Amino acid sequence: MYNTDIIVIGGGIVGSSVAYGLARQHAKVLMLDEGDVAFRASRGNFGLVWVQGKGHGFSPYTRWTLQSARHWPALASELTERTGIDPYLQQPGGFVFFTNQADLDERQQLMRNVQASVEEKYDYTFMSPAEVRKYIPAIGPKVIGACYTPMDGHANPLKLLPALQQGARQLGVDYRYNNPVEHIDYESGSFIVTTRAGEKYAGKKVVLCAGLGNKRLGSLVGLHVPVEPNQGQVMIGERCAPFLSYPTMHVRQTNEGTIQIGDSLEDVGYDDTTRLSLQQGIARRAIDYFPALADMRIIRCWAALRIMSPDGMPIYQESSQMPGAYVVTCHSGITLAANHVFTIPDWILRGTSAQTIAPFSSQRFDTLTRAQS
Numbered sequence: 001m002y003n004t005d006i007i008v009i010g011g012g013i014v015g016s017s018v019a020y021g022l023a024r025q026h027a028k029v030l031m032l033d034e035g036d037v038a039f040r041a042s043r044g045n046f047g048l049v050w051v052q053g054k055g056h057g058f059s060p061y062t063r064w065t066l067q068s069a070r071h072w073p074a075l076a077s078e079l080t081e082r083t084g085i086d087p088y089l090q091q092p093g094g095f096v097f098f099t100n101q102a103d104l105d106e107r108q109q110l111m112r113n114v115q116a117s118v119e120e121k122y123d124y125t126f127m128s129p130a131e132v133r134k135y136i137p138a139i140g141p142k143v144i145g146a147c148y149t150p151m152d153g154h155a156n157p158l159k160l161l162p163a164l165q166q167g168a169r170q171l172g173v174d175y176r177y178n179n180p181v182e183h184i185d186y187e188s189g190s191f192i193v194t195t196r197a198g199e200k201y202a203g204k205k206v207v208l209c210a211g212l213g214n215k216r217l218g219s220l221v222g223l224h225v226p227v228e229p230n231q232g233q234v235m236i237g238e239r240c241a242p243f244l245s246y247p248t249m250h251v252r253q254t255n256e257g258t259i260q261i262g263d264s265l266e267d268v269g270y271d272d273t274t275r276l277s278l279q280q281g282i283a284r285r286a287i288d289y290f291p292a293l294a295d296m297r298i299i300r301c302w303a304a305l306r307i308m309s310p311d312g313m314p315i316y317q318e319s320s321q322m323p324g325a326y327v328v329t330c331h332s333g334i335t336l337a338a339n340h341v342f343t344i345p346d347w348i349l350r351g352t353s354a355q356t357i358a359p360f361s362s363q364r365f366d367t368l369t370r371a372q373s
């Protein structure tokens with residue numbers, strides 16, 4: 001039977017980051033992916049490498065996000081050098097705009113809380129419309145203020161994914177797509193992974209990175225992975241002359257000049273179809289921020305499913321029933337890519353960084369469920 005050190009299940013951004021990171025440390029890795037028929041947040045996201053506001057009420061996540069944003073430049077240059085594919089990271093800082101006072105007040109409180117919860121430098125500033133205009137002259141009269149942090153940025157997720165996959169292959173990862181995993185068994189010190197086609201692979205360790213598929217796969221190895229889909233719709237406007245040098249939470253200009261407008265948050269199960277009424281709302285908000293966008297033609301739109309845990313934060317856990325089986329899943333896979341490349345592999349290979357990882361165990365949901373009941 002095919003034998004390897006580690007089987008990574010799922011070849012989206014998370015699986016590809018982890019497989020690449022493991023191979024950087026000389027592990028022999030097989031990555032099995034379901035292929036294009038699967039739900040893939042990695043191809044439908046907004047591309048932000050975003051720190052501001054993350055981890056409100058859960059400071060380990062604020063620290064974890066800060067760490068990843070700090071290590072992203074190293075990841076971007078390593079991938080570019082190794083594969084020739086540039087993920088186009090830019091970290092000029094990012095803006096969140098407000099068009100009503102209640103939202104602005106709420107955000108001020110949230111940012112104060114998050115800043116107070118961490119020891120690290122956590123710079124942010126609230127700006128008046130006149131101050132924002134010095135950075136982004138195109139903002140419209142409906143914007144009453146903005147929150148800016150120098151920590152935020154964006155990348156091109158459609159370059160990041162192939163860069164990670166190509167980099168992984170160059171480092172020896174055996175990447176097999178169109179290989180959905182049906183079963184995982186544990187026999188005499190090895191995980192036996194069986195695909196839908198009946199092929200069997202043996203690995204000393206198995207890492208579940210299958211996005212929404214982790215819920216079912218986790219149950220096969222004693223891991224509780226309560227992830228659910230949450231739909232987001234995104235639109236792409238035609239290329240235009242550079243007018244937005246900073247990513248904002250709902251509008252950004254990509255490295256190719258197109259305008260990405262997003263996004264919505266809706267619980268509609270596994271429905272990934274778009275709705276015009278919702279997109280009209282997304283477009284209206286973008287025009288409130290930038291009136292000139294009213295004349296822009298929309299060239300593409302889509303819906304994609306986020307992989308949401310009950311509190312929106314990542315789940316990292318090794319199975320206590322079947323040690324050697326891990327789950328790595330999160331909602332912010334672009335932002336956290338650097339951690340998944342540089343830190344998660346240490347934990348899987350040697351158990352290091354366990355203290356940093358421990359708060360993200362799914363055991364926290366046992367407490368949450370008890371508190372809610």
Ligand SMILES: Cc1cc2nc3c(=O)[nH]c(=O)nc-3n(C[C@H](O)[C@H](O)[C@H](O)COP(=O)(O)OP(=O)(O)OC[C@H]3O[C@@H](n4cnc5c(N)ncnc54)[C@H](O)[C@@H]3O)c2cc1C
Binds near residue numbers: 049304
């Ligand atoms: C609208 C939207 C906007 C977003 N914006 C941002 C953002 O700005 N910044 C940010 O950081 N994050 C953002 N995200 C989140 C980010 O896209 C996800 O966190 C990330 O893509 C998750 O990657 P993943 O690899 O876990 O999941 P996926 O991309 O869903 O990949 C899962 C993979 O697992 C495979 N798979 C599933 N089941 C099996 C199986 N049984 N066997 C084998 N393979 C299997 C599938 O084929 C798939 O390739 C956004 C998401 C959405 C939907």
